[in-house]
Amino acid sequence: MWNAFTVWRKESHTLGNMLTLGLGIMVIVVLPLMRAIDQDLFSKNSVTLYNAFVVPVIFYLIFWFLAFITSFLITRLYRPHYDQDYIIVLGAGLLDGD
DSSP states (O other): OOHHHHHHHHSSHHHHHHHHHHHHIIIIIHHHHHHHHHHGGGGGGHHHHHHHHHHHHHHHHHHHHHHHHHHHHHHHOOOOOOSSSSSOOOTTOOOOOO
16 A cells, blocks of 8 residues: 555556555455445355455465565575676666766
């Protein structure tokens, strides 16, 4: 959600930039709300639809958490050599050519 609000403030309001906000709102608000309401109010199809959204979201979060832990461990095990003449930082911009 923090990333979604940062993108909302600093970037354009296109559909691609709003996907994280929509997913965050769905996970935080809509899915627990559907779970809290009794299943008698919903048909079997809507409960199945809820389960179809919850399981992929949980697997998505677990996957990215494991990817983060893996990259963290790799950077801790393999330290770079500091005797380099230069370093390239991808995505860094130059201010006035300096």
